[in-house]
Amino acid sequence: MTETVISQTIEPTATIVGKRSWGRALLTPSFLVPAVVLAILILIALLPGPIAGIFGHGDPHACDLGRSTDGPANGHPFGFDLQGCDVYANVIYGTRSSLSVGLLTTVLAMAVALVVGTAAGMFGGWLDTVLSRLTDIFLGFPFLLGAVVVLGSVGERSVLTVSLVLALFGWPTMARLTRGAVRGVRGAEFVQAGQAMGLSTWRIVTRYVLPSSISPVLVLATITVGGVIVSESSLTYLGIGLQPPAVSWGLELSAASGNFERAPHMLIFPALFLVITVLAIIGLGDALRTALDPKRS
Amino acid sequence: MRRSVIGLIAIAAATTLVAAGCGPTGTSASAGGSAADTSLVYATGEPDHLTPGRQTVAFDQVMALFAPLTWIDNSNKVTDLAAKSVTTTDNKNWTITLRSGWKFQNGEPVTAQSYVKAWNYEAYGPHAWENSGELAEIVGYTDLNPAKGKPKTTEMSGLKATGTDTFTVELTHPDSQFPMQLTQAQTGFFPMPEAAYKDLAAYDRKPIGNGPYEMTEAWKDNQPFTVQAWKGYQGPKAVTQKVTFKSYTNMDTAYTDVQAGNADVVFLPADKMTSAKGDFGDHLYSFDSPGIDYLGFPLWNKKYSDPRVREAISMSINRQEVNKAIYGGLYTPATALTPPDMAGTQPGICGQYCTFNPTQAKKLLAEAGGFSGEMDLIYPGGDGLDSLYQAYANQIRQNLGIAKVVAKPSADWASYYATLTNSTVAGPHFGHWGALYTSQQNTLRSLFTTAGGCYFCTGKYHNDDVDKLMAKADSATTQSEANTYYTQVQKRVLQDFPVVPTFFDRYSYVTSTKVTKLPSIEGSPVISQIKVS
Numbered sequence: 093m094t095e096t097v098i099s100q101t102i103e104p105t106a107t108i109v110g111k112r113s114w115g116r117a118l119l120t121p122s123f124l125v126p127a128v129v130l131a132i133l134i135l136i137a138l139l140p141g142p143i144a145g146i147f148g149h150g151d152p153h154a155c156d157l158g159r160s161t162d163g164p165a166n167g168h169p170f171g172f173d174l175q176g177c178d179v180y181a182n183v184i185y186g187t188r189s190s191l192s193v194g195l196l197t198t199v200l201a202m203a204v205a206l207v208v209g210t211a212a213g214m215f216g217g218w219l220d221t222v223l224s225r226l227t228d229i230f231l232g233f234p235f236l237l238g239a240v241v242v243l244g245s246v247g248e249r250s251v252l253t254v255s256l257v258l259a260l261f262g263w264p265t266m267a268r269l270t271r272g273a274v275r276g277v278r279g280a281e282f283v284q285a286g287q288a289m290g291l292s293t294w295r296i297v298t299r300y301v302l303p304s305s306i307s308p309v310l311v312l313a314t315i316t317v318g319g320v321i322v323s324e325s326s327l328t329y330l331g332i333g334l335q336p337p338a339v340s341w342g343l344e345l346s347a348a349s350g351n352f353e354r355a356p357h358m359l360i361f362p363a364l365f366l367v368i369t370v371l372a373i374i375g376l377g378d379a380l381r382t383a384l385d386p387k388r389s
Numbered sequence: 390m391r392r393s394v395i396g397l398i399a400i401a402a403a404t405t406l407v408a409a410g411c412g413p414t415g416t417s418a419s420a421g422g423s424a425a426d427t428s429l430v431y432a433t434g435e436p437d438h439l440t441p442g443r444q445t446v447a448f449d450q451v452m453a454l455f456a457p458l459t460w461i462d463n464s465n466k467v468t469d470l471a472a473k474s475v476t477t478t479d480n481k482n483w484t485i486t487l488r489s490g491w492k493f494q495n496g497e498p499v500t501a502q503s504y505v506k507a508w509n510y511e512a513y514g515p516h517a518w519e520n521s522g523e524l525a526e527i528v529g530y531t532d533l534n535p536a537k538g539k540p541k542t543t544e545m546s547g548l549k550a551t552g553t554d555t556f557t558v559e560l561t562h563p564d565s566q567f568p569m570q571l572t573q574a575q576t577g578f579f580p581m582p583e584a585a586y587k588d589l590a591a592y593d594r595k596p597i598g599n600g601p602y603e604m605t606e607a608w609k610d611n612q613p614f615t616v617q618a619w620k621g622y623q624g625p626k627a628v629t630q631k632v633t634f635k636s637y638t639n640m641d642t643a644y645t646d647v648q649a650g651n652a653d654v655v656f657l658p659a660d661k662m663t664s665a666k667g668d669f670g671d672h673l674y675s676f677d678s679p680g681i682d683y684l685g686f687p688l689w690n691k692k693y694s695d696p697r698v699r700e701a702i703s704m705s706i707n708r709q710e711v712n713k714a715i716y717g718g719l720y721t722p723a724t725a726l727t728p729p730d731m732a733g734t735q736p737g738i739c740g741q742y743c744t745f746n747p748t749q750a751k752k753l754l755a756e757a758g759g760f761s762g763e764m765d766l767i768y769p770g771g772d773g774l775d776s777l778y779q780a781y782a783n784q785i786r787q788n789l790g791i792a793k794v795v796a797k798p799s800a801d802w803a804s805y806y807a808t809l810t811n812s813t814v815a816g817p818h819f820g821h822w823g824a825l826y827t828s829q830q831n832t833l834r835s836l837f838t839t840a841g842g843c844y845f846c847t848g849k850y851h852n853d854d855v856d857k858l859m860a861k862a863d864s865a866t867t868q869s870e871a872n873t874y875y876t877q878v879q880k881r882v883l884q885d886f887p888v889v890p891t892f893f894d895r896y897s898y899v900t901s902t903k904v905t906k907l908p909s910i911e912g913s914p915v916i917s918q919i920k921v922s
Contacts, residue, residue, distance in 0.1 A: 157784065354667060
């Protein structure tokens with residue numbers, strides 16, 4: 093009797109999250125298009141050199157001040173920036189910083205969120221109270237303001253430090269979501285069964301609780317990557333994100349903003365890459381959400 | 390260095406008073422102010438003080454409210470304004486006679502005592518008035534500013550009122566440039582009425598001056614205030630009847646406000662230089678000014694101690710291209726140690742070392758043993774200098790073939806300044822000097838002698854020959870004689886090449902369409918002579 097109940101409870105959950113939805117979701121254009129775009133962007137991030145060099149001027153640091161703000165020309169499809177550097181090469185090389193910040197921040201934030209959320213949701217009691225209030229406190233900080241203050245006091249600003257700071261303010265939403273999901277599963281019969289069988293808490297959490305509660309967090313994390321990339325650009329634009337000689341879209345946008353009317357190409361091309369990346373990531377997140385939604389018919 | 394930037398703003402602000410060609414003499418006073426009730430909104434930063442001995446960023450306001458003893462025009466001719474005469478026989482003992490009939494705006498007559506008392510009060514160390522340094526050459530100044538403890542006296546022995554309208558000034562050493570130091574931007578030499586001392590804090594908010602405009606209301610923090618043409622002024626009358634000083638924390642906002650017609654005149658922020666021509670057309674004004682930009686060096690650092698390295702860096706920078714790309718062509722590439730509007734400056738004295746020549750630059754660097762490691766260009770962050778220093782970094786890196794040249798902003802002005810004063814600056818660094826009067830003396834002495842206020846701005850450069858030549862110029866009997874010595878100073882300094890002169894400043898202003906004429910002196914508008922329609 094108990095065994096049937098367990099199998100009944102576990103099996104349907106596994107099926108809903110598993111094969112059926114994944115297989116179908118992968119074949120829809122709403123998943124395929126963003127996935128392909130992202131694959132290309134990741135390729136660019138991994139191999140910026142050869143891709144930047146396609147038009148023959150692949151060095152983002154080779155600048156000719158005499159051609160400052162010149163528009164697109166032969167061999168320079170995106171034109172030149174204020175310093176006379178090739179915009180195309182800079183956009184291509186900038187992909188790595190932007191994607192790295194997005195992914196690194198999200199991974200860090202998610203790691204924190206999973207630990208905090210699971211602990212709070214699983215154990216409840218005073219630990220839940222403490223962790224939840226902590227989460228509330230961090231949620232209470234205006235995200236950008238907090239990042240501005242902390243980054244302003246950080247000496248050297250690199251991809252790592254910017255990611256750390258963004259993750260510092262990025263984990264609470266995910267932690268809340270995790271806590272909710274874990275609480276939903278905590279009382280499930282298969283968990284109780286595991287406890288009755290004397291499995292260790294670690295095993296129960298990693299084998300049973302997390303797998304059944306992680307899908308909403310994954311969806312949120314995917315969308316967060318897009319949000320973080322935008323935040324990095326905003327912070328860099330404000331002069332407190334990445335610093336030259338690093339190359340990033342935010343830096344390009346920042347340099348371009350003052351000269352938009354005179355040389356719109358300096359702004360348009362990096363912005364285009366930013367928009368496409370963020371759209372692709374959010375599209376992917378949406379597709380995942382649809383695929384993972386247990387209520388989907 | 391702080392002073393230097395202040396200097397910049399100063400002069401930017403400086404010309405407040407009179408239009409070109411108003412050689413003011415007591416008698417020629419009224420040029421006939423227009424009867425129309427004209428008004429003008431002048432956008433500035435927030436003042437720190439309005440007391441002339443204290444202000445360091447409120448030149449525009451203070452120069453509208455007060456009149457200087459002497460007036461300098463764009464041809465560097467010094468004429469007497471509030472003074473009837475400034476005379477000497479030995480460049481050391483000066484006699485200043487005031488014009489009679491001058492009054493403060495509260496009706497008090499301006500007497501020799503108005504000057505003597507104000508200068509003594511300002512020079513008294515414990516008062517810590519910001520512009521006290523302008524009086525440092527007067528005998529007795531050191532008694533009021535002892536290294537330790539309280540001063541034993543409150544008056545400078547070298548400053549004496551010898552009559553109602555006459556006072557004498559004894560300097561610690563001969564200084565032929567003294568009359569120039571009394572001109573309009575050196576507000577530390579302005580007088581104060583007896584009424585001021587009753588409540589100096591209130592006076593700071595609503596000063597009583599002897600100049601073309603008077604306060605109509607007290608200045609309140611972050612609030613605009615209006616000054617009105619004063620009928621009792623004995624100098625050239627104000628053309629515009631009312632001027633409202635409106636302060637902004639962000640000058641880009643002020644720029645937009647002028648564009649929208651909410652304000653009429655603003656000093657052009659650096660990051661708008663490339664777009665100003667398109668935004669304002671004919672209402673963009675650009676003036677020669679007494680400021681110079683340069684790169685200073687940590688001369689004690691082995692990487693930079695060879696003059697050839699510094700010369701190579703200088704020759705690797707294409708100033709024309711930087712000017713066009715970063716400053717929208719508004720600046721002038723530097724070819725000397727002082728800008729051409731300084732009396733007697735010989736542009737081009739720097740010669741080949743200030744001329745772009747990458748081949749020669751590389752050769753010089755190789756002769757000096759090359760350059761290893763990373764070169765950091767240090768500049769104060771948050772002042773809109775980023776594009777400029779990135780451009781320098783790119784030029785030096787590419788033209789000298791140095792692997793890594795990085796433009797590094799400091800956190801803020803204070804931390805940048807600290808690295809200069811305690812000699813920890815890591816590489817070539819931002820340098821600027823804006824003089825408050827257009828004698829080469831001010832710039833050369835400040836930057837290239839240890840007696841000057843900014844010797845740490847140039848890597849603590851010192852040379853005995855330079856000191857001797859400066860002293861000779863101070864004792865010169867004519868301006869042209871002094872200028873010959875200044876030329877020799879420049880030649881001597883350039884042999885050592887402690888700095889890379891980069892640009893002669895041009896102060897630029899944009900105005901609303903309402904402004905029809907923007908006369909300037911020393912690079913800054915003369916507020917009382919601005920014409921509006």
